[in-house]
Amino acid sequence: MPSTAPPSAPDSARDSDTATPGSAPGNPQTWRDHYASRPWLRHYGQMPTQLPVPQYHNLVEMLVESAATYGTRKAFTTVTGNGMNGSMTYAQVDAQSNDVAVYLREHLGLPPGSRVAIQMLNSLSYPVAAFGILKAGCVLVNVNPLYTAEEMVKQFNDAQVETLLVIDLFADKLAQVVPRTPLKHVVISSIAQGFPVIPKFIVHNVLKYWSRMVPEVKLPGDMQAVSFPQMLRTGNHLRKHASIEVKQYWQHLRGDDIAVLQYTGGTTGIAKGARLSHGNLLKNVDQLDATARSHMDEGKEVMLTCLPLYHIFAFSVNLLAFFKAGGHNILVPVPRPIQKLQRAIENYPITWMTGVNTLFNAMINEEWFWRHPPKHLRAAIAGGAALHESVAKRWEEVTGTRLIEGYGLTESSPVVTFNPLEGDVRPGSIGVPVPDTDILLIDDEGQVVAPGEPGELLVAGPQVMQGYWEKPEETAKTLIDGWLHTGDIAVMDDDGFLYIVDRKKDMVIVSGFNVYPNEIEDAIAKIHAVQEVAVIGVPDSNTGEAVRAYVVKRGEVTAEEIIQHCRQHLAPYKVPKQIEFREELPTTPIGKILRKDLRQEYLEAHPENQP
Amino acid sequence: MNTWEESLLSLLMIFIMFGMGASLTFRDFGTALRHPHAVGIGFASQYLFMPFIAYMLAIGLGLNTPQTVSLVLMGCVPGGTTSNILTYFARGHLGLSIMMTICSTLAAVIMVPLILVFYTSGMGDEFVIPSREIVVILGVLLVPSLLGMATRKLNANTGATFELLGSLLGIFVILFLIGMWIPRNTETLGNTPWTVYAAVVGLGLCGFVIGYWFARATGLEPVKARTVSLETGIQNGPLAILIVAVSFTGDLQREMLLVPMLYSGFIVLTSTLVMFFYRARSLREELARDQAKVEPAK
Numbered sequence: 059m060p061s062t063a064p065p066s067a068p069d070s071a072r073d074s075d076t077a078t079p080g081s082a083p084g085n086p087q088t089w090r091d092h093y094a095s096r097p098w099l100r101h102y103g104q105m106p107t108q109l110p111v112p113q114y115h116n117l118v119e120m121l122v123e124s125a126a127t128y129g130t131r132k133a134f135t136t137v138t139g140n141g142m143n144g145s146m147t148y149a150q151v152d153a154q155s156n157d158v159a160v161y162l163r164e165h166l167g168l169p170p171g172s173r174v175a176i177q178m179l180n181s182l183s184y185p186v187a188a189f190g191i192l193k194a195g196c197v198l199v200n201v202n203p204l205y206t207a208e209e210m211v212k213q214f215n216d217a218q219v220e221t222l223l224v225i226d227l228f229a230d231k232l233a234q235v236v237p238r239t240p241l242k243h244v245v246i247s248s249i250a251q252g253f254p255v256i257p258k259f260i261v262h263n264v265l266k267y268w269s270r271m272v273p274e275v276k277l278p279g280d281m282q283a284v285s286f287p288q289m290l291r292t293g294n295h296l297r298k299h300a301s302i303e304v305k306q307y308w309q310h311l312r313g314d315d316i317a318v319l320q321y322t323g324g325t326t327g328i329a330k331g332a333r334l335s336h337g338n339l340l341k342n343v344d345q346l347d348a349t350a351r352s353h354m355d356e357g358k359e360v361m362l363t364c365l366p367l368y369h370i371f372a373f374s375v376n377l378l379a380f381f382k383a384g385g386h387n388i389l390v391p392v393p394r395p396i397q398k399l400q401r402a403i404e405n406y407p408i409t410w411m412t413g414v415n416t417l418f419n420a421m422i423n424e425e426w427f428w429r430h431p432p433k434h435l436r437a438a439i440a441g442g443a444a445l446h447e448s449v450a451k452r453w454e455e456v457t458g459t460r461l462i463e464g465y466g467l468t469e470s471s472p473v474v475t476f477n478p479l480e481g482d483v484r485p486g487s488i489g490v491p492v493p494d495t496d497i498l499l500i501d502d503e504g505q506v507v508a509p510g511e512p513g514e515l516l517v518a519g520p521q522v523m524q525g526y527w528e529k530p531e532e533t534a535k536t537l538i539d540g541w542l543h544t545g546d547i548a549v550m551d552d553d554g555f556l557y558i559v560d561r562k563k564d565m566v567i568v569s570g571f572n573v574y575p576n577e578i579e580d581a582i583a584k585i586h587a588v589q590e591v592a593v594i595g596v597p598d599s600n601t602g603e604a605v606r607a608y609v610v611k612r613g614e615v616t617a618e619e620i621i622q623h624c625r626q627h628l629a630p631y632k633v634p635k636q637i638e639f640r641e642e643l644p645t646t647p648i649g650k651i652l653r654k655d656l657r658q659e660y661l662e663a664h665p666e667n668q669p
Numbered sequence: 670m671n672t673w674e675e676s677l678l679s680l681l682m683i684f685i686m687f688g689m690g691a692s693l694t695f696r697d698f699g700t701a702l703r704h705p706h707a708v709g710i711g712f713a714s715q716y717l718f719m720p721f722i723a724y725m726l727a728i729g730l731g732l733n734t735p736q737t738v739s740l741v742l743m744g745c746v747p748g749g750t751t752s753n754i755l756t757y758f759a760r761g762h763l764g765l766s767i768m769m770t771i772c773s774t775l776a777a778v779i780m781v782p783l784i785l786v787f788y789t790s791g792m793g794d795e796f797v798i799p800s801r802e803i804v805v806i807l808g809v810l811l812v813p814s815l816l817g818m819a820t821r822k823l824n825a826n827t828g829a830t831f832e833l834l835g836s837l838l839g840i841f842v843i844l845f846l847i848g849m850w851i852p853r854n855t856e857t858l859g860n861t862p863w864t865v866y867a868a869v870v871g872l873g874l875c876g877f878v879i880g881y882w883f884a885r886a887t888g889l890e891p892v893k894a895r896t897v898s899l900e901t902g903i904q905n906g907p908l909a910i911l912i913v914a915v916s917f918t919g920d921l922q923r924e925m926l927l928v929p930m931l932y933s934g935f936i937v938l939t940s941t942l943v944m945f946f947y948r949a950r951s952l953r954e955e956l957a958r959d960q961a962k963v964e965p966a967k
Contacts, residue, residue, distance in 0.1 A: 140829045140833070141821070143825055255832065256826070257826045257829065260829075394959055395955040395956050395958070395959045401825070405821075405825050419963045420958065420959050423958055425700065426696075426700070427699055429703065454795075577832065591796060612962065
């Protein structure tokens with residue numbers, strides 16, 4: 059944690075308009091000016107401090123130009139655990155996504171702006187489908203493939219989804235979902251879509267008959283599912299024979315037109331669709347470009363994509379930014395167990411990868427990885443959940459490259475901060491805001507706090523969403539006067555580097571003292587026998603709230619021992635009052651522990667304790 | 670087994686090793702070489718423990734001289750290709766397995782006569798080690814593996830396809846061996862005393878157990894210990910049969926052949942069971958590693 063002493067006046071000579079807070083220490087207005095002066099800019103190194111003039115009117119222009127520039131280069135390769143693979147060039151992605159666009163608009167007759175959902179693992183059909191939807195002038199709705207039928211029903215109704223492009227592995231829920239949603243058209247693809255004939259045959263049959271993962275698709279009534287290749291053929295036929303110019307669907311799209319509805323649970327648990335516009339995503343691509351451009355050879359990079367593309371992190375960073383840069387994306391459908399990544403890493407000269415803490419941790423524990431780390435790797439990008447110092451350090455020892463932590467939210471397309479690729483490593487920091495992005499830290503009264511003091515992180519920038527889909531009240535609570543309220547409590551050090559303390563909603567107030575679950579979790583995790591831990595606050599008649607810890611053991615340890623350990627390392631009011639042992643903890647698809655699920659479960663089990 | 674079947678079997682073995690090779694990279698051998706002690710441990714289990722186990726079993730079960738000698742021979746021949754295939758199925762360290770097979774096969778020319786002289790004072794001189802055959806064995810092992818590795822490097826899809834076909838053929842060959850062997854040997858099987866059964870089955874099982882625990886005791890992690898275990902327990906039965914065939918004639922030859930014949934049959938059965946057990950363990954460890962704890966800093 060950085061020191062809590064007030065910072066000295068910024069001594070940067072470059073920022074002539076820097077406010078000098080010395081005259082009135084502690085004055086919120088002065089601090090506001092301090093944040094507005096962007097004190098982090100002097101740590102940008104080679105990074106441009108401002109974004110370039112926008113090159114494109116919409117995302118499709120960017121995609122089409124990239125396809126024209128890198129036509130014959132490989133854009134995507136899907137690699138399965140046994141090394142079987144299929145690839146597409148930039149030109150093929152461009153042509154097939156045109157077929158998808160024509161199919162959606164002409165064959166299905168969808169109007170512009172119509173919501174089209176994709177429910178897929180990483181595979182060649184994902185980029186073809188996603189780019190096709192954007193080219194059709196429709197709105198892409200990313201759907202988590204692990205959703206239950208119930209969750210799908212809610213999301214499809216909320217977004218009024220009529221068309222779904224789904225991978226066969228998840229099509230079994232459709233029988234329950236279709237009658238309760240506006241869904242009219244279903245296109246079914248497979249992991250091996252785009253593979254050469256023999257590997258396609260093998261992968262398909264292994265999944266179907268050996269792993270038994272491909273269910274029978276039963277659609278209610280007279281509804282017919284169309285296969286992905288069939289959709290491409292129909293679209294292609296229409297496009298050729300009716301000489302349709304796909305451009306007419308998208309050329310009028312502008313920055314504030316919605317491109318993607320990205321659903322997020324947020325902390326309240328109500329699933330909401332963040333409206334990300336073409337402009338939001340283009341700006342975020344530019345911001346990513348600004349941070350990494352000086353470390354990239356256009357058209358030569360190879361990106362390992364094992365995070366799901368339906369998640370906003372991989373969608374913007376891996377899919378959009380690397381497509382723009384002419385990169386070759388290695389798509390891994392299921393990176394679990396981690397062994398399944400071995401062939402992808404051995405067979406391709408990976409230069410970049412994205413991941414989350416647990417993924418990196420699992421990788422550096424694999425002998426095939428730590429003995430032979432990817433030779434061409436430039437750096438790895440961590441996001442999605444807090445990166446642990448021990449993982450970052452060991453990663454650097456093993457690979458000789460940096461593991462760069464960034465921070466973002468679905469609501470900000472997602473990247474807000476990034477550790478500059480040059481300069482010192484600052485352990486535990488999420489870095490500094492990307493170009494053209496402002497931040498503020500405020501306390502519970504809405505007053506701007508001094509640097510070094512914890513406060514809720516507010517973000518303003520061109521990547522911040524247009525609001526939630528048809529949820530004006532939720533939007534009004536989150537977007538206030540142009541500031542996105544992230545719900546994360548952060549601290550900024552004197553240099554403008556940010557450190558996340560915890561989620562605001564997860565903070566526990568014990569007898570008026572603020573307790574941050576992260577701190578207690580870190581303390582408990584130091585016990586060797588503890589595998590994993592989550593801490594929440596629960597209502598308590600004496601102290602208002604009490605600290606409750608959920609612990610997954612990997613060895614022998616008792617609740618008393620954990621409490622004893624906490625007494626040695628934490629102030630008395632932070633020591634957990636209740637400890638519960640679990641076999642596992644609820645997590646998001648990228649492995650972040652869901653404290654809100656534990657809280658909800660506790661409150662449902664103890665209705666008498668409801669505040 | 671007639672010549673036609675033998676040629677077919679060799680051809681299948683070549684194809685299988687091609688498939689196995691297609692699952693490997695040169696790095697896998699690099700990893701195996703970075704553990705020279707792992708190869709050393711395999712070597713020690715192979716040439717120290719196995720002959721000793723064979724000798725003790727023969728003494729303990731009161732086998733006669735030809736049976737004792739052939740059991741010790743069985744104990745000191747190197748590991749065979751079957752151990753590589755089963756290591757692949759058991760999700761062990763195939764690179765290490767192949768390295769161990771190569772080393773023990775190369776050393777066989779010197780080690781097998783030495784050990785036989787040591788344990789069977791006098792009879793060891795009778796043995797002829799067919800060095801030409803050893804070269805063939807190494808060729809059948811190495812050349813297709815290297816070609817498989819090259820195929821994978823040139824085209825990952827072709828490599829993966831041959832890997833799958835090779836492993837399917839591996840299952841077929843194992844079934845084929847059992848299917849050929851039992852009906853042709855029913856008469857012999859009925860006439861053989863139980864002590865010989867106990868000795869041939871015991872040799873394989875002791876090899877698995879001792880190989881595993883010796884490797885664990887010297888600090889190898891479970892996946893590699895299982896690889897050493899399979900390598901130790903599974904001997905090159907056909908090579909032992911060949912050595913007997915070229916070294917002896919007449920009734921003595923027939924009597925001496927009993928042990929390697931029985932061993933070759935039973936080892937396919939026992940090692941398949943052990944393989945399933947090891948495979949389940951490996952899968953469980955892979956899943957557990959996935960959930961490895963994020964160790965806190967400091």
